[in-house]
Amino acid sequence: MRAAVRTRYGGPAVVRFEDVPDPVPGRGEILVRVHATTVNRTDCAYRSGQPWINRAFCGWPRPRVHVLGSEYAGVVVGIGEDVTSYAVGSRVFGFVDGRPGAHAELVTVAADGLVAPVPEGWDLADAAPGMEGAHYAHAFLRVTGLEPGDRALVHGATGGIGTAAVQLLRAEGVEVTAVCDRLPPGRPDLLNDLGAARVVELQGETGVDSVGSGFDAVLDATGHTSFGAARRLLRPGGSYLSSDLGRGWQNVLLAAAGPVPRALGRRHVRFPLPREDAGLASYLGHLMDRGDYRPVVDRTYSFDELREAYAYVDTGRKVGNVVVVMPEIGRNAG
Template sequence: MRAAVRREYGGPEVVRFEDVPAPVPGAGELLVRVLATTVNRTDCAYRSGHPRINRAFCGWPRPRVPVLGSEYAGVVVDVADDVTSYAVGDRVFGFVDGRPGAHAELVAVPADGLVALVPEGWAPADAAPGMEGAHYAHAFLRVTGLGRGQRALVHGATGGIGTAAVQLLHAEGVEVTAVCDRPPPDPDLLVRLGAATVIDLSSGGRLDDAASGFDAVLDATGHTSFATARPLLRSGGCYVSSDLGRGGQNVALAAAGPLGRALRRRHVCFPLPRGNAALAGHLRELMTRGAFRPVVDRTYPFEELREAYAYVDTGRKVGNVVVTMPDSRWPTS
């Protein structure tokens, strides 16, 4: 099968197209023919090997698994004998963090992981970005326990995680203040996603413009710190970042988080994501009822995957970058 591989860590130039053996589904797995995939922060980290802690999982000194790609939408073409939840011909989408392989014609995925049936009426390119950013965003909600009537500030609101977080928070009845460092092409985008207030840092807005007293400050890009967010939080409020922070400080501070929460002090939580079938089903349900729709910035053909990586590396994408396979349509029969 045709696949995008990297045999060493580096920039987009290390990505090569090769013919490699097709994966065989093991116990509990599905084999999916990929119709659309994405390039996201996870993929770029696996490709570059940065931050270097990624190499502990991806291999040292060279990558263990050459095929890239973590997110996909496609059609099930084979299932292991012990799988009863899916059948050949099912249209599915999902995320395979920790075991990439979706930048290829075929990918094997665990049936009990982050995979779900594609909602009715969704094209492969629309469904492909439905899991990666959203499952990280959901971890924000899980560790903070935010709910109806509370207030949250989302910093980095135009990224893949940020656009998902705004929608997931809004779906839970949380009042959202969205902070971005670049105006999206559609100036009303963040409001349409559910933000009550938008602060655009690129047009003179300042974080200080946000009202204080937030129940949580959620950093979707790693561009703030607890010290920056602390004045914005109410007593007992929580700062959460998708980034480890300088010197791993967010993880260290989160270790004291339970005590801070118990004492009603401002504190840090770290959003370790959990990927399972229950979460996949929840995200699919939100997509089905229109409460969550991944934002797509650009779409590239598979042959231009390196260009897609280069664009994501700029850090300027709004939402998600989708990559379509040569035949990216659902089969008619």
């Protein structure tokens, strides 16, 4: 099969296309022919080896896993032993982490992992970006215990995690204030359409502390703020959560101390680890099916343009998600 590989860390130029052996599904696995994939923050971190902690998991001095890509949608073409939840021909989408990935014509995934049937009526290319950002966003929601009527601020609301978080929070009846440094050109109402009750575009010297206060949770979807900056926005007992480790791993360290201030009803930090199981995948698929969640697509590239897709994501300016379609598949496949 044709696959995008990298044998060293670096920028988009380290990615090259090669013919590699077709993967074979093992016990409990399915083999998926990839129709569409994405380039996201997870992929860029694995490709670049940045931050450096990634190399502790991905390999030092060179990466152990060469095939890139964490998110996909496609059709099941092979079944491993003991798999009863899928059949050949099933349309699926999902997220695969820490193993040979989805920037390839074929990928094997655990049938009980973060994979779900594509909702009826959805194109595979539209479903492909449904898991990565949303499973991080769901981790925020899970640990805060937010309830209908609570107030949450999403910082970095136009990214893949942010656009998913706005929708997942709205689906739970949470009042969302969406904060971004720029609204997407030509789509000024995007965040309102996703369910934000209030949208704040930070411009010039305007900082996040101008947004107000009394929030039950502040969700930093990009890692561009800190607990120190967010603390003033929270009510007593409120939670700050980030998708980033923070400078000097401060978010992890503060979260470790979190049970004490939380027990005392003080503002605190949570650092949730996302779930990667079929139950969460099914939940996200259900939200998509009933219209409560639809991943936002910024740009679509062909597989041959994968390096260009990586370069665009590296700019940090994408809105929602970047989709990559495989050769001879097309956007309306499936």
